[in-house]
Amino acid sequence: MARKQGSHSDITGPKVRDAALRLIAQHGYAAVSMRQIAAEVGIQAGALYNYTPDKQTLLYDLMRGHMTDLLTAWSLADQKGGPMVRLEAFTRFHIRFHLPRPDQVFVSYMELRNLSEQNFAAVEAQRREYEDALEGILRAGEAAGVFAVPDPRITTMALIAMLTGISNWYRAGGRLETDKIEAIYWDMVRRSVTA
């Protein structure tokens, strides 16, 4: 059903997702109840079902939404140019996208096991699409003789793990500015794929 702009649900929908993300990141999907999520938003448990049919759908929406945002943002950040230019764009994009989203990173990794088979397949396909973007850049660079990457698939997984791992130690306001972190990681990425 179409909803009017500015209606109550326009405000409450994002609040539900934010509350669910925060609670799942803190306690884990299996330990969080719909009742807790409703209480966190400040609505009745029954009212929560206006926004999502069940907890599985809520988890799926969070994880799918995160991947959709990522894929959309990358399609905008991707550069025309050679493999080196595109690899730098990917590296800086990946860091900038994920640093402000530690809860999404944590939940997207940790709660894969709690997705239904069908929902898991859909999220995995999105994840694969993102990995394929990097793998394509590496293969193009290998073909052009710019990179020396004997196994582009493994290198893809290695680089994504390295870059995503920043979320494990980064704290806003810490020792290093984001620009400096990007420069250090880009330097490592570049060297790791060149002979």
Place this chain on the structure above:
Amino acid sequence: MARKQGSHSDITGPKVRDAALRLIAQHGYAAVSMRQIAAEVGIQAGALYNYTPDKQTLLYDLMRGHMTDLLTAWSLADQKGGPMVRLEAFTRFHIRFHLPRPDQVFVSYMELRNLSEQNFAAVEAQRREYEDALEGILRAGEAAGVFAVPDPRITTMALIAMLTGISNWYRAGGRLETDKIEAIYWDMVRRSVTA
């Protein structure tokens, strides 16, 4: 109280830890009850308290035990020699140690948030000790002019994330032998720290 060798508890203790690890990896700490763990082992819920005073202690024992095993194994695997030799030893050791332990890797990362403050501090100190081992190798290499590592602390975190990430995609019996995986990752590690 000292127990006789071969007593029932010698067998049941490890079974309790194995069951707890498996269940926590699958459902998350907050969602797993002592009753479930007892059922998984095949003992009465009351009997479980002969092996651990509470669920927090069980989690702590799992995470602390994992880090103790890691630190002990590294002290045996560490090589005498120059920074390049030691970095290769660390890289291959880290992969070989973690690949057969996906549940430990997952729980050690995911359940840090569920440790009590005191237990968290103890596990963090062990984690820091392990990171410092790698950072020391990088600093020695930088001092000797063998490595070009402008920020050894960041490089440490980057390399550990990259190597530990293998657990996310590795499946025993998959496309690649462990030896081949080690070789590919060592190549990337070596190149990422040399100019």
